[in-house]
Amino acid sequence: MDHLDALEAQSVYILREAFNKIDRLAMLWSIGKDSNAMLWLARKAFFGHVPFPLIHVDTHHKIPEMIAFRDRYAKEWKLNLIIHENTAALDAGMGPDKGRVNCCTALKTEPLKEVIARHDFQGVIAGIRRDEEGTRAKERVFSPRNETAQWDTRDQPPEFWDQFKTDFPPNTHVRIHPLLHWTELDIWRYIARENIPVVSLYFANAEGRRYRSLGCAPCTGAIKSTAATIPEIIRELETTKTSERAGRAQDQESEDAFERLRSEGYM
């Protein structure tokens, strides 16, 4: 079995388990390459359909092209899209100048928790991968969050033989991670094979810069690169020694900044 076929089959299996076992389920869609690949895998799993809503947490700091891309494909693929934002924090002028971790918490984590509570979602599918970052490398595929959406890194449930945790106490939810076993290179190879649309920000511009990881404009730096096509990106990644999230400023604020963000409910 081909490597990408094996990855795909596993993700499809996970998505179908989530759909069968979790009553109120939604998928996070950040418009990045990973969540686009994940959305594609959902269409594979459900034969062209996406049988649950997508959540986009709008921070108002996203790069405009991402929003245009979102609106185009939401319509084209007939997606049930829930857009949510922390209006109060935005009105109060929240931004990375108030501290990057504070900003992520206010504009991403808090509205995410709110939208989960408002719709009483029991499961939220997120496109994180183990190779991105050390704490994500320790994640479970079905990862429980408590009443306040916290992640207990000291006592994660056993998970083996693809038997996932699907029984939960009331008022808690589970994060489902169907891409956990993929690498950045796998994602690009799959995008190439399946012809999955991605925003053009990933491709090198005339100034010789491209985004390797997409987040909010103020906290995401472009890298120096001449890779202007998917095959060129794949070649670049095969030899790079820079980590994928090196351009994400919120991770670097302190040693455990990202762990603290994630423990509090960040994706």
Place this chain on the structure above:
Amino acid sequence: MSEVTSQPTLKIVIVGHVDHGKSTLVGRLFHDTGSLPDGKVEAIQAMCAKRGMPFEWAFVMDALKAERDQGITIDVSQIWFKTAVRDMVLIDAPGHKEFVKNMVCGAAQADAAVLVVDALEGVREQTRRHGYLLHLLGIRQVAVAINKMDLAGYAESRFEEVSGECLDYLGSIGLDTADIRVVPVCGRDGDNIAKASAHMPWYDGPTVVETLEAFHPPAGPVGLPLRFPLQDVYKLDERRILAGRIESGRLHVGDEVLFSPSGKKAKVATIESWNTPGAVMSAHAGQSVGITLDEQIFVERGDVTSHEAHAPMLTNVFKARLFWLGHAPLEAGKTYKIKLGTAEHQVEVQSVERVIDVEDLSSTSGGKVERNAIGEVILRSRGLMTVDPFTSNMRMGRFVLVDGYDTVGGGLISMDGYADQRPGLGVKSQNIARVAHRVGIEERWRANGHRGGILWLTGLSGSGKSTLGFLLEQHLFRKGCQVYVLDGDNVRHGLSADLGFSPDDRAENIRRIGEVAGLFARAGVIVITAFISPYRSDRERVRSVAPDLFHEVHIKADVATCEKRDPKGLYAKARSGEIKEFTGVSAPYEAPEKPELVVDTTHSNVDESLALLSDYVLANFSVTGKV
């Protein structure tokens, strides 16, 4: 574009006792093979400086703050790694006893393992437990790294000593030690990690990297019989799609498939897919697929699709070897939810057969299975479960147990001593219907002066079934009853002459006797049967042949009493091993749960026992008072 690797990524788990240097070895391995991203070493230097400690390679994998602060791995981590030979994922498992559940998560998905052992401390508790768990989880490719050789003065003698101790243990749990490579290393300094060590010129074997490269990717279970457990059924665009992952074997459009446990059959009409070029005509193990059928039959999640000729077994009982992760111990009488593939059932722990001590591999019978321990148990469900023994199909022969919200254990299925319950289900012949007699059953009863029925005597060999059966027959006959004994040895001369003593043959023997007894009973006769009939499922099946006429009588005597009697000398032969799978000695006896009558022959003599039986017949078979 660059070529996509077609080889599967090899997953290797690093296990061993706490503080024997697993994370350090992995961190150093990454550095020495140039796999760390830029800036990682500097970031770790800063973390260590902040804590006032020397450089710590383990911080590559120990990403949680609590792990770094306490210098201990809490949860399993995975990191991708590439050598000239192949792509690999290293899974770093915690060695602390508290986190065995996390070690299991890592090891359960691995294709191979490296057991790390401290050269000074040697084999310790978690070394043994991890070794045992690896074997239990079905990992057959294992290497050993004897770490911290610097602390042992790089001495070959110490290496040989620890290496021998380690291989002795792994050999004793059933691993083939001829295939196990043992490498002396110093993880912190990189000795024999990626490069041969200058400190240990006496060692000319492979480095750790070369050892990892020598592991083989697993072969897919494509050659095994088809097992396609249904995950869900979708109704989409007028199609009814059965979705799931093929766990073993192959499936083709047009195949006639059987669904278990329901026994329904249909033909595969299409294999559905999205964004694939052209129609899919076949699929194989590992693929997540959807199929449609040529007719609309009711099937659901948990059903297992197979070909009829190679169907899985059906049973409501099996033996399991399991590892226990629950906070509360596992005990006989407790019930759990079992997840078997995509199926779920309630199971009761019928008994704890033995608890295995991983230290010295001794076992104690009965009792409780405590957290992190390994035990052998008998699990029983109400309905039929679709199973394969672990030895014939790894992916279908394993399960997890859930207690409340939590996964509390995992185990492997053994059907040794238990029969497949499928053969007794259903009728093979076509175009047959029951024909009504012109003589009613109650007319027969009036003519005979008593009811007909089956007195099914069950109990251990030597419990007194035949003795009491023949005495009761004589007693009732003298009173003018229509009565006949079906006895084991007599039946095996004719009706079951073609059967042996395997679990399947025993089950078939009981099925035949049950059918014959049912015919006798309907003819108005009192049939007394005298068979060990050790399996509840077999007796329940006989009951279902003639539910109103079936009387289960437990002729109860403990093994010690029966062994003392041993009228045919069979216990002696079983103890010496001459007879295999002997009930009560080397095969299970499942006592009736709610028998109509219990006759305790340990404490009652023959006359008392016979009186009990004849009283029962008088109370339940009398029509005119003849009996």
